[in-house]
Amino acid sequence: xxxxxxxxxxxxxxxxxxxxxxxxxxSMFLVGLDTTIVNVGLPAxxxxxxxxxxxxxxxxxxxxxxxxxxxxxxxxxxxxFGRRRVFQSGLAVFGAASLLCALAPSADVLVAARxxxxxxASMLSPVALAxxxxxxxxxxxxxxxxxxxxxxxxxxxxxxxxTGGALLAHLDWRALFWINAPVxxxxxxxxxxxxxxxxATRARRxxxxxxxxxxxxxxxxxxxxxEGPRIGWTSPAALTGYACGAAAAAALVRVExxxxxxxxxxxxxxxxxxxxxxxxxxxxxxxxxxxxxxxxLYSQHTRGWTPLAAGVATLPLAVGATVCAPWAGRLxxxxxxxxxxxLAGGFITVGGLCLVRLTPHTSVLLLLxxxxxxxxxxxFANAPxxxxxxxxxxxxxxxxxxxxxxxxxxxxxxxxxALAGGLVTDAGPAELAHASRPGWLLVAACGILxxxxxxxxxxxxxxxxGPAPRAASPGRARRRTASPRTAPAPGWER
Numbered sequence: 215x216x217x218x219x220x221x222x223x224x225x226x227x228x229x230x231x232x233x234x235x236x237x238x239x240x241s242m243f244l245v246g247l248d249t250t251i252v253n254v255g256l257p258a259x260x261x262x263x264x265x266x267x268x269x270x271x272x273x274x275x276x277x278x279x280x281x282x283x284x285x286x287x288x289x290x291x292x293x294x295f296g297r298r299r300v301f302q303s304g305l306a307v308f309g310a311a312s313l314l315c316a317l318a319p320s321a322d323v324l325v326a327a328r329x330x331x332x333x334x335a336s337m338l339s340p341v342a343l344a345x346x347x348x349x350x351x352x353x354x355x356x357x358x359x360x361x362x363x364x365x366x367x368x369x370x371x372x373x374x375x376x377t378g379g380a381l382l383a384h385l386d387w388r389a390l391f392w393i394n395a396p397v398x399x400x401x402x403x404x405x406x407x408x409x410x411x412x413x414a415t416r417a418r419r420x421x422x423x424x425x426x427x428x429x430x431x432x433x434x435x436x437x438x439x440x441e442g443p444r445i446g447w448t449s450p451a452a453l454t455g456y457a458c459g460a461a462a463a464a465a466l467v468r469v470e471x472x473x474x475x476x477x478x479x480x481x482x483x484x485x486x487x488x489x490x491x492x493x494x495x496x497x498x499x500x501x502x503x504x505x506x507x508x509x510x511l512y513s514q515h516t517r518g519w520t521p522l523a524a525g526v527a528t529l530p531l532a533v534g535a536t537v538c539a540p541w542a543g544r545l546x547x548x549x550x551x552x553x554x555x556x557l558a559g560g561f562i563t564v565g566g567l568c569l570v571r572l573t574p575h576t577s578v579l580l581l582l583x584x585x586x587x588x589x590x591x592x593x594f595a596n597a598p599x600x601x602x603x604x605x606x607x608x609x610x611x612x613x614x615x616x617x618x619x620x621x622x623x624x625x626x627x628x629x630x631x632a633l634a635g636g637l638v639t640d641a642g643p644a645e646l647a648h649a650s651r652p653g654w655l656l657v658a659a660c661g662i663l664x665x666x667x668x669x670x671x672x673x674x675x676x677x678x679x680g681p682a683p684r685a686a687s688p689g690r691a692r693r694r695t696a697s698p699r700t701a702p703a704p705g706w707e708r
Contacts, residue, residue, distance in 0.1 A: 230408075234349045235359050237404045238342035239366040241305065244397050245335045246370030247377065248312075249278065249627055251390050252328075253506045254378040254525045257514050258387040265321040271440045271635040274507075275628045276325045279436055280332030281339070282624035283429040286477050289340035290420060297341050297348075298411045302402060304337025309398040316391035339620040343600070348412050357547035360601050362540055367596065369536045375506060376532060379525025424477030427466040432625065434459035439632035443639045478618065486670040491602040492622045494555070494667035498595045499626025501562050501660035504634040505531070505588050508650045515643045516574050530582045534589025542597040551598030555668035558598075561591030563661030569654040572647045588657065595664060602671060 252259070256270045265273070292300040311334055314327035346363055350356035381389040438455040445451045470476040483489040506528065513524040542554040565587030568580060600619050634653045641649035 231349045231355075231359075233408045234410075235346055235362060237401065237408050238346050239363055240397065240404065241301070241338045241342050241401045242363060242367045243370040244308070244394060244401065245281075245338050246367045247374050248331060248335070248394065249624075250370075250374030250503075250506055251378040251393075252277075252374075253510045254375040254521050255382055255387045255390050256510060258382055258521065259321075259324070262387055263318075263321040263324065267635060267639045268440055268444055269321045269325075271631055271639075272325050273321065273328055274631050275436055275440065276328040277332045277335070278624045278628040278631070279433055280329045281335045282621050282628060283432050284333060284336035284425075285340050285621045285624065286428070286618060287420060287425045288336040289344065290477075292337070292341040292344060293413060294420075296411050296413055297345050298405060298409050300337050301341045301345070301409070302405055304334045304341065305398050305402050305405070306334070308334030308338065309394065310334075312391045312394040312398070316388045339624075343620070345409060345412065354547045357597070357601050358540075358543050360543055360546075360597055362543060363600075369532060369539075373532045375510065375525040375528045377525070379520070379522035382521040419475045421470075421473060421475065421477035423469050424466060424473065427462050427469060428477065431459055431462040431466055432628070434462060436628045436632050439629070439636055443636050487602055490667040490670040491551075491599045492618060494595065494599045494664055495619055495622035496626040496629070497660040497663040497667075498558070498562075498592060498599065499623045500630040500633070501566070501588065501657045502592055503627040503630030504653050504657055505565075505585065507631055507634045508638070508653050509585070511638055512572070512646055512650060516646045527578075527581065528585055530586035531589030531592070534586050534591075535593040538590050538593030539596055542594045543601075546598050546601050551602050551671045552668050554594045554598045555664060555671055558591045558593075558595035559661045559664030559666075559668060561587045561594065561661070562664060563591075563658045565591060566654045566656070566658030566661060570651055570658070572651055572654065574644065574647050576647070591661060591664075598671065599667075 252274055256273070259265060259273065260267075260270050288300065288304070308331055311327055311330035315324060315331065318324035318327055343360075343363065346359055347356060350359045377393070378390055381393065434455050438452055438459065441455075442452055467480065470478055470480050483492070509528060510524055513519040513527055514521065519527070542558075545554045565584045568584035568587065569576070633656060634650075637653050638646050638649045
């Protein structure tokens with residue numbers, strides 16, 4: 215497919231811009247909710263469909279894996295064919311898949327339907343962010359909007375267990391998917407009325423080889439992590455998986471480095487600010503998904519809590535994420551991403567360390583405090599990471615920018631589920647608390663990684679004024695004067 219040029223969309227007024235943000239936030243709430251609402255229902259799904267722990271992991275990760283694999287291509291499709299059109303198509307696919315999930319007669323059918331849900335969700339997450347970024351041309355307003363967007367997404371991720379617990383208190387596990395219907399209907403109607411159509415000024419070609427290799431690499435890595443405890447980490451099947459994953463990753467790097475318009479421009483990862491934001495996004499969602507899965511299994515299996523009680527236990531996490539995400543957006547607009555990232559890393563580290571000595575009788579107050587710390591850290595992290603990654607690409611490629619950050623988030627979710635599930639897959643109720651301790655160390659390690667990412671992020675002064683000039687000798691100064699160079703385009707290095 216050849217590149218196509220489209221005119222820029224008309225500028226919206228203030229009310230129109232924030233209305234567009236509200237509509238996009240509604241869809242993002244749906245995507246985030248379905249990422250975590252299933253977690254609290256896993257024991258009920260396992261009993262209803264006779265599924266073991268590994269099959270339950272696939273029910274969660276089938277969604278996140280497909281979502282992570284297709285996000286970048288969906289962003290490119292939206293840039294070419296129209297963001298609103300792709301956005302509405304994603305809503306329709308997501309709705310149809312939700313109905314299949316609710317009617318699934320077996321675990322295998324549910325896994326397949328969850329994968330189809332991931333296809334629809336891949337057309338919502340990056341496209342919603344691209345619509346928001348293009349509707350907010352002012353950098354300060356955009357940072358605030360991304361803070362709100364991150365707050366809604368964080369709220370949906372954290373509120374999933376609470377919502378799922380409330381539904382399971384009165385209905386069966388199929389209600390976890392029926393609840394999507396009214397949200398999808400409202401989002402379809404509102405997007406048709408309020409969201410203007412927009413495209414990239416110059417749309418990119420689709421990179422089908424890169425897309426296929428990315429899907430293979432992600433599926434093999436997560437698949438080996440989930441199935442490793444069953445097949446054995448040194449079994450022929452596992453060794454074959456390692457080889458296939460490494461070969462797919464190497465082929466992806468080779469193919470992408472040679473294409474004129476690759477799925478992912480690998481040169482971007484040579485920029486510490488951009489690559490740091492992507493790594494940080496993976497770490498944040500590894501920590502979140504690990505926390506939610508371990509909470510579900512520990513609270514219901516070890517402590518015998520109901521799904522509603524297990525969901526309510528995550529309320530401190532949801533409150534922390536909701537309150538701190540808009541605050542983080544304002545901090546990014548005023549000071550740059552470094553201060554909120556430092557806060558995020560510190561709180562997540564402390565939250566994970568609180569539970570490294572978890573026992574079946576650990577104080578409920580300590581549990582709630584740890585979840586609150588992790589939620590606060592999660593709230594502070596999303597806005598600076600998203601804003602940094604979006605500003606790492608030209609505005610015309612906003613769909614790809616949103617897709618890369620969304621891919622990192624969903625990859626983190628899939629990895630967190632696979633790693634946490636692998637730790638406790640064979641543990642009984644009495645041993646589960648002890649078996650989950652390495653998982654809480656993993657959460658703390660993710661917080662430490664965020665602290666390192668904060669060190670490579672730029673402050674507000676560095677973003678607006680650029681790095682301080684280095685002193686040059688008179689001879690070098692004369693040579694620079696004699697041979698002037700063209701300055702790089704502003705904004706590209708942010």
